[in-house]
Amino acid sequence: MIFGEMKQNRWFALCVIGISVFFSLSLWFSASVITSQLKVIWNVTPLTEAWLSASIPTGFVIGAFISAYFGIADRFNVRKLFALSALLGALFNFLIIFSDQAIFGIALRILTGITLAGVYPPAIKLIAQWFPKQRGIATGIIIAALTLGTALPHLITILIPTTNNILVLAVSSMLSIIAAAMIFILLKDAPVSSKRTPFSMGMLVQVFRNKPVMLANYGYFGHMWELYAMWTWLPVFLTASFTKSSSEPWMGTLVSFLSIGVAGGIGCILGGIVADKIGRSNLTVIAMAISAFCAIGIGMVFGHLLWLTIVLALIWGMAVIADSAQFSVAVSEFAEVEYVGTALTFQMCIGFLITIVSINIIPMFQRWVGWEWVFVLLSIGPILGIVSMIKFKSFERDAKVKVRKTAQ
Known part of the structure; x- marks a missing residue:
């Protein structure tokens, strides 16, 4: 019972x-x-x-x-x-x-x-x-x-x-x-069934015409350019860095779990809480700025200053995922109900297609520029994402004003 x-x-x-x-x-x-x-x-x-x-x-x-x-x-x-x-x-x-x-x-x-x-x-x-x-x-x-x-x-x-x-x-x-x-x-089974939001190729035109939806998508694409490539190659980077500094290789594996899993999990929850207080666009801009800084900076301590390497890895792990849910929420808020399913499917599919590119180019460029500089490539995504979400902010602000006027 x-x-x-x-x-x-x-x-x-x-x-x-x-x-x-x-x-x-x-x-x-x-x-x-x-x-x-x-x-x-x-x-x-x-x-x-x-x-x-x-x-x-x-x-x-x-x-x-x-x-x-x-x-x-x-x-x-x-x-x-x-x-x-x-x-x-x-x-x-x-x-x-x-x-x-x-x-x-x-x-x-x-x-x-x-x-x-x-x-x-x-x-x-x-x-x-x-x-x-x-x-x-x-x-x-x-x-x-x-x-x-x-x-x-x-x-x-x-x-x-x-x-x-x-x-x-x-x-x-x-x-x-x-x-x-x-x-x-x-x-x-849940007591409440969610409404069906079907995918439709014909509705993609409506998605493309919706400027705030596309700005949120562009932000998400920049976020995804970095996220899975970071999750894939940071453990390899950490193992190589700790090995170069004559530390135990297993330390790289442990720090990988702590940065991607533990710090990332904390970042997801904190990101949602902070986004509700300061706005989705502000949260995504802050998170992407921090993650871009970490992507650029962590290579500079490759093979030395292990304490700083660990700190940067943990901060990066938290920031890189903290904004992930907010892009989908932003799309669901600005897309019309009849094509929100299409908009979210489009966002997810293109986002994960982008990860395939970034995951594959990291090892190629690593052979040319080394671990010291290769993650700079990943910073391009969040930097471009910041530009999109700054533009998105005006639509978010207008939506809040409209809600306040309606309430009055």
Whole structure:
């Protein structure tokens, strides 16, 4: 009886969804953190090494577009869709253990990315169903869970008492299976169903004509140029930096988890709280300015001043994700209801396509300019994003004035 009442509680639902996102998103970087071993097993080239990380966002874009185009999350039970996707993702991720060629491993990673498009967006929809009002903090917690989950494989590599870190794949797959079971068994269907906001190619014209929506999109694109490339290559940078300074290599892995996962999770929640107080545009401008500064500055301490390297990594990890949710919220506030689904799908797909480019160019430029300067490339995204969000600010201000006049 008590458990049945708990299942009716939205905060219990938030807890189940958050833990499930945390566990299942460990699939995202589960192969990236063991690249050194996969290089030996698959005879990885620099090109295939980059695609090892870019394959997940590639699959995610494919999955998100297919799901949105056919309205899968609207036609099927979203809770069961989450559970099935997490289960399939665990299967594809686990099969990588038995792959002896890069092409098969990358194909499985793409399939894993497709399944993750059935995890994260449905999780946001579940939150919308359980929290029809005051969903800001709930959404922030889910994005924090996503952030912490993507960093979890770095911690797993430290905790596994073996030199065979390929077991990270097995552990992350098991966690995703647990996530599927939790969503399917512990979570009941939400008492309130969210309205359907379908994707439509024909509605893209309306999205392009909506200036504040496109300004928010441009800000998001700049944010995404930096985010996943930073998440992918900061651990490699830290390991190389600590090794150069004769420190223990595992320290780089630990700092990676703390900066991407812990600091990032805190940044998600604080970002949502601060955005409600100072405005979305102001929060995004501040966060992108800090992250751009860290992208430029962290290379200058490569191989020395380890304390400053750690401080910059933690600040960067917090700032780089603090504004993530605000771009989607901004689009949902300024897009008309009949094409908000199209606008959000467009934003997500283009954003993740951009990450594929930035993830792949970092290793190429690193060979030319070294770790000392390569992250300067990532600062271009937030700098351009700042320009867009400063322009967006006038629309945000006008909207607030209009709301005040209506209230009077």
